[in-house]
Amino acid sequence: xxxxxxxxxxGIYPPxxxxxxxxxxxxxxxxxxxxxxPGPGDISGPxxxxxxxxxxxxxxxxxxxxGVAQGQRIVVHGRVTDQAGRPERRALIxxxxxxxAGRYLHGGDQHDAPLDPCFTGAGQALTDDDGxxxxxxxxxxxxxxxxxxxxxxxxHIHFSLFGQAWASRLVTQMYFEGDPLLPFDPIYxxxxxxxxxxxxxxxxxxxxxxxxxxxxxxxxxxxxGPDETPLERQL
Amino acid sequence: xxxxTPSQTVxxxxxxxxxxxQANQLTGDQLIGQPLVLTGQxxxxxxxxxxxALLEIWQADASGSYPRPGSAGFSGAGRCAxxxxxxxxxxxxxxxxxTADDGIAHAPVINLxxxxxxxxxxxxxxxxxxxxxxxxxxxxxxxxxxxxxxxxLLAQREGDHYRFDIRLQGEAETVFFDV
Numbered sequence: 196x197x198x199x200x201x202x203x204x205x206g207i208y209p210p211x212x213x214x215x216x217x218x219x220x221x222x223x224x225x226x227x228x229x230x231x232x233p234g235p236g237d238i239s240g241p242x243x244x245x246x247x248x249x250x251x252x253x254x255x256x257x258x259x260x261x262g263v264a265q266g267q268r269i270v271v272h273g274r275v276t277d278q279a280g281r282p283e284r285r286a287l288i289x290x291x292x293x294x295x296a297g298r299y300l301h302g303g304d305q306h307d308a309p310l311d312p313c314f315t316g317a318g319q320a321l322t323d324d325d326g327x328x329x330x331x332x333x334x335x336x337x338x339x340x341x342x343x344x345x346x347x348x349x350x351h352i353h354f355s356l357f358g359q360a361w362a363s364r365l366v367t368q369m370y371f372e373g374d375p376l377l378p379f380d381p382i383y384x385x386x387x388x389x390x391x392x393x394x395x396x397x398x399x400x401x402x403x404x405x406x407x408x409x410x411x412x413x414x415x416x417x418x419x420g421p422d423e424t425p426l427e428r429q430l
Numbered sequence: 431x432x433x434x435t436p437s438q439t440v441x442x443x444x445x446x447x448x449x450x451x452q453a454n455q456l457t458g459d460q461l462i463g464q465p466l467v468l469t470g471q472x473x474x475x476x477x478x479x480x481x482x483a484l485l486e487i488w489q490a491d492a493s494g495s496y497p498r499p500g501s502a503g504f505s506g507a508g509r510c511a512x513x514x515x516x517x518x519x520x521x522x523x524x525x526x527x528x529t530a531d532d533g534i535a536h537a538p539v540i541n542l543x544x545x546x547x548x549x550x551x552x553x554x555x556x557x558x559x560x561x562x563x564x565x566x567x568x569x570x571x572x573x574x575x576x577x578x579x580x581x582x583l584l585a586q587r588e589g590d591h592y593r594f595d596i597r598l599q600g601e602a603e604t605v606f607f608d609v
Contacts, residue, residue: 218548291447
């Protein structure tokens with residue numbers, strides 16, 4: 196990319212000062228971010244190829260020994276585009292998630308729910324020429340956390356994406372349509388605008404479910420792209 | 431125009447999905463330049479170490495060129511999670527200054543982005559080098575930073591490494607950028 200990214204309108208990337216999310220109290224900067232003219236390092240960015248991917252990384256339901264994960268099997272798919280709707284080609288996507296019981300394969304997870312020996316919860320993909328990606332995984336469970344009494348995280352899958360530029364970098368979370376925990380979650384509710392929040396909610400997608408195999412959810416992702424006029428976009 | 435996808439916190443368990451072997455080592459036998467070890471601590475508003483932060487860097491090579499997609503050699507990109515003491519380390523090469531297409535000179539810099547539990551949106555900052563006095567004085571981004579806060583962006587040479595601590599909040603808070 197050789198042009199600066201379009202600026203992010205307010206209200207989309209949630210403010211770090213978020214009292215309802217307790218972990219932010221000692222970590223959110225007190226000073227506003229300093230606006231700078233985008234430099235050569237902001238409009239360029241790291242580029243990753245297939246060498247970065249582990250074999251079988253788009254199917255989280257089968258581990259390296261051939262064991263099959265417990266839980267409701269789902270297809271998670273969508274397109275990654277920039278703000279102008281152009282596909283983000285060969286964008287690296289990394290995902291991680293809890294297992295069907297709501298437990299992460301991580302030493303810091305103290306939740307008293309069973310680990311699944313056949314599920315690590317890690318996946319990777321590169322988008323294709325149309326910006327499309329597709330994972331097979333299991334639906335993660337909700338889990339409790341210590342933010343406030345009886346706090347539960349809604350079911351979610353963590354997503355990390357590299358776009359065309361350093362300024363396009365994004366880490367986010369995908370939620371599930373109809374999850375009753377969403378309005379009680381301070382992380383999901385950190386964006387004041389409902390329309391903005393709902394961009395993180397994957398839609399149930401019967402059409403792309405696989406008969407006798409898996410349900411499907413669709414999650415499209417929009418990254419910061421070059422700030423161009425419509426005329427230039429036609430060239 | 432499509433609506434941008436919002437950011438959310440990386441959470442405490444990102445190592446499951448974001449752990450790359452040797453991702454903090456950008457050096458290699460075939461690479462030209464001055465080896466540079468960049469290390470420091472990430473600290474919260476109480477001055478306590480942040481043991482669950484993820485740092486990524488992006489930088490030009492020693493000649494002042496950012497690696498292009500598909501090019502072999504220096505990747506310019508690295509990733510490191512902090513340890514129990516909030517420490518990180520990158521083994522890389524000192525970047526050269528970059529002259530942009532518009533002729534503007536940019537001081538040698540390592541671009542850095544930080545993710546952590548408690549941060550809903552990632553933080554961009556930049557590592558400049560204290561000895562690059564002349565280049566720093568005309569750098570367009572440093573020029574946007576109030577003079578009293580610029581010291582937070584300068585890596586200091588300590589023996590065989592450069593030290594760059596990141597203070598998320600409070601006195602001597604690191605400058606973060608809207609890029």
